[in-house]
Amino acid sequence: MKTTGWLFDLYPLGDRMVLWFITASGQRLRLEDDFPYCLYLGGPQARLQPLARILGQKGWLRRAYLSRGRDLWTGREIPVVALEVKAYGFLPRVRQWLGTLPAEVAAYNCDLDIAAAYLYTRGYWPCAWYELQAEDGRLLHLEPMEDAFALEFSVPPLNTLFLSLTRDRLIPLGAGNGLAVGWEDRTLELEAPDAPGLVRELARWLKSADPDLVLSDWGDDAIIPTVWRWSREYGAPLPLDREANPVPRRFSRGRSYFSYGRIVYQGSSAPFAGRWHLDRRNSFYYRESGLMGLIQIARIGQMPLQQAARSSPGTLITSMQLARAVADGILIPWRKAEPEHFKTAAELLTIDKGGLTFMPPIGLHTQVAEVDFASMYPTIMAIHNISPETVNCSCCLGEGAKGGKAVASSQWPVVSTSLTGDHCLPLVLPSIPVGATRRVAPDWPSSCNDLVPEAGYRLCHRREGLVPRTLRPILALREQLKARAKELPPEEAAPYKQRQTALKWMLVTCFGYLGYKNARFGKIEAHEAVTAYGRDKLLCAKETFEAAGFTVLHGLTDCLWVQKPGWDCRRGGPACPPSGEQTQGCAPTRGNSLSLTATQYEAELEDLCAKVFRITGVKLALEGVYRWIYFMASKQDPKRPVATRYFGVFEDGSLKVRGLMCRRRDTPPFVRRAQEAMLAKMALAATPRELAALRPSLEEMAQGFRQCLREGGINPQELVITRVLSQPLADYKVDTPTALAARQLEAAGIHIQPGEKVRYVHREGKKGPKECRVAAAPFLETLDGYDTTIYLELIERAMAEVMLPLREY
DNA sequence: TGCCAGTAAAG
């Protein structure tokens, strides 16, 4: 049988993979494909043969044979023994045994996810169209009809069943909470007298609808584990899977883990076999980028979609790197091999600095433009060939600087950290086959490309690293998606935006992962190299703008706020407000710059952006010109500016707000909306004078909000504060509202894990008994009132923040 | 007033 099909779902079963296709004619097709899991052993030849024999005798192997693979760190081909495991069920035992091997024997490719390993080695990816050939339910041949990184792709229509709870997810199903299903624009609560009845009702829906996609809210953590337990307890069959054979279903507990210095909670997962279950509330990527974003990352990450949905960006980018490695014949180390090189305290001070910041002048400013580097860190990794194995690589050792010190040699001069001159053109490495030895062309301006600024690390010029090879196609596709979204009308642009957003998160995380001690493809020196180049490039941008007569007001990692006094903003009013604090940014205009029009201003900015791009190799884009922008002072020391709190209005009337209360997730909705309403009003002002003129009406608005709070009668939901439990409840030393609320839930039998959200309303003053201070959601129905004082304080603070620019005129 | 614990933002 020959047909075309869309690879929908796949999972391991016994010793083979099961693949589900949706064919062009709409058929749901289940096929099996024989796939032995293969891992490798490297080390002294004499050791390997006997080891393979021992494994063979244990009956865990299908076969073992000599092979070759490439070492990640050296790029050299090495001999290995390939071991094909008889059935997937033996893998845990094999891994355990491998862990007992002496250090001279290295195990490779032994901890990959089975479905992912299948996709990597076969060169397939999910959610794509294939020409396929099959017989008796066995896959004979599969030929992709499109590219994984294609700009356009099509998705067959998916039968979708919605599943949700009728009340708060913390209320257990069956104990006051109901189950609702949605199908074809209708939603109804399932009526059943008892648990087995509910299971039968749900089973009936699954059977009759036979959905491809079950889209749920809290399905992973709350709904599916419960209904599945009932199904087993009462012997009521529940066809969650399309797979007819028994599929192991274990509901792992959710995990709490750290990411970017903050704790996050990933709930347990409940995937189905042969159809998709997506829990919207338990999927980072669904939340951030919707179904199209998910499909995008499943494709390029070569990971089954249900897994991709529940993965962190870190897992996804790692999967892409693994796929790249397998495609390039690189052996995947089991545990991270390279320790961080020793650094002196002085070196740490100069190197490990992160992003560069220029502090803004406090107060209101006009004629300010913001320029941002696009995907700065990933682009740096791509164009400078930064990868764990390319920083201070052994293959180029002796050709330049040594071991992290900028040692000058006749061949590789140390360059100044300033990039303003034209001595350093950006260089995009040609795609070098990994491992291929390639001599550097003599005309490469290699000095700055191979020596990391400040740190002086060497970068490989023989091999293109795994990370750049992985990033390059993502960067290219994201660029295309962004461009496509821009040229389309909004309603058609949405899928491209979603896909673009999904890629953004992979790119961002890729940088973070370079710095993680335990990341498989991490190396702290590579991380430092990226930030060092980043500082260099931001500095270059600053100097370029200053050389053109601009003042740089503010800078943050990859953004710059610049100003050229004198542009007449054609709305009257002085070019800049007369305020003592700001004379630095608003020096008296000299010469003829008053004749500058807005268009000329933008054109000049674009010109300079293009120039910075030519020098640095990273695209600098004009984010916009502000009608006005306000940089906030520290609350602790009003004379000191803070880098991350500002707000302003662009020429097109749109707002940009950072760091204010309305941006915080622990601000109650009522306060957030109040502040947003004030800001929306302020966005109408084109000049500081107009802004000042808004004062009476803004005061009136603020008064209205206060009044509203005093009168009471606000929906408690509007006053809910959402916070993340930062540690196990028992570890709390202070009775913060968060801890008090979590304890109330604990008392009601609801256990909150670190990283999970806690929601509460302030109920009684801070001095009252601790048990009464807050009321935890979802138990707000009985709430008799709220602490007016606390909420008035919050609203006061929110109002004060946005009223600051009015005091300037 | 200074210090600590707890929490969150922007990049």
Place this chain on the structure above:
DNA sequence: CTGCCTACTGGCA
């Protein structure tokens, strides 16, 4: 796939 750095608040000595 596992602990940036800085700002801010609230409570306590």
